[in-house]
Amino acid sequence: MCINQAAQSGRYTDNLMIHEGGSLIAELYMTCEEQGLKRILIIDDVRDRAAWLKASLEVAGFDVVGLLSWEQVDEDSIQAASADVIIVDANAPGRDTLEQISLMSATLEKPVVVLGAQSDPRSIQEAMRAGVSAYVAHTVQGEDLSAIIHVAAARFDEHKRLRDELKEARGQLAERKLVDRAKGILMADHGYSEADAYKRMRGMAMSKGKRMAEIAEAIIMAKELSA
Numbered sequence: 001m002c003i004n005q006a007a008q009s010g011r012y013t014d015n016l017m018i019h020e021g022g023s024l025i026a027e028l029y030m031t032c033e034e035q036g037l038k039r040i041l042i043i044d045d046v047r048d049r050a051a052w053l054k055a056s057l058e059v060a061g062f063d064v065v066g067l068l069s070w071e072q073v074d075e076d077s078i079q080a081a082s083a084d085v086i087i088v089d090a091n092a093p094g095r096d097t098l099e100q101i102s103l104m105s106a107t108l109e110k111p112v113v114v115l116g117a118q119s120d121p122r123s124i125q126e127a128m129r130a131g132v133s134a135y136v137a138h139t140v141q142g143e144d145l146s147a148i149i150h151v152a153a154a155r156f157d158e159h160k161r162l163r164d165e166l167k168e169a170r171g172q173l174a175e176r177k178l179v180d181r182a183k184g185i186l187m188a189d190h191g192y193s194e195a196d197a198y199k200r201m202r203g204m205a206m207s208k209g210k211r212m213a214e215i216a217e218a219i220i221m222a223k224e225l226s227a
Contacts, residue, residue, distance in 0.1 A: 037153050041087070044088070054067060065083050070100070085112075089115060114134065133151075134152035175212070185219055
């Protein structure tokens with residue numbers, strides 16, 4: 001079973017990875033092709049822990065492109081690092097960690113791995129809402145990191161695909177509503193049948209090189225201005 005399949009299996013809940021032991025994760029990772037996720041940004045206020053994580057990642061073949069404390073974290077500093085994956089310490093004192101994570105995951109569209117996380121259900125649910133891709137509540141060994149990162153990236157990609165599909169579906173529904181409204185205007189004002197109204201709108205769209213929704217918007221706007 002490859003890491004993408006593992007990320008979608010029952011071993012993992014929605015977009016949170018439930019880590020069941022280093023040997024299992026290592027086995028899953030060894031059966032997967034390299035996904036090219038090399039550039040890692042670390043965010044951690046504890047220097048010794050960050051240094052250990054950096055060294056462990058480099059041993060595993062990753063390129064650590066930045067080490068930031070939470071005080072240094074903003075959109076510009078994260079973008080400047082050009083990381084493929086962001087690894088954060090969840091126990092940053094006095095920081096609204098999940099708000100920062102939500103920004104990194106959604107606005108910057110980066111997979112976020114949370115280490116040292118709380119294992120209570122409330123913390124897990126909050127992390128899910130924030131867009132965390134991998135949530136690890138136990139002590140991590142160096143040999144676990146590669147698999148954790150690849151699972152996080154796989155889950156992130158899957159959820160991004162689902163979000164994009166949902167956005168596209170909502171957009172198509174909104175466009176259909178516009179077209180239906182414009183057809184109604186043409187039928188009421190000009191006595192067209194529904195088929196004729198649609199045919200006329202389609203002809204206008206083709207002749208002007210525009211989408212049907214754009215033609216519908218123009219018809220609706222013209223109606224509103226003439227009211």
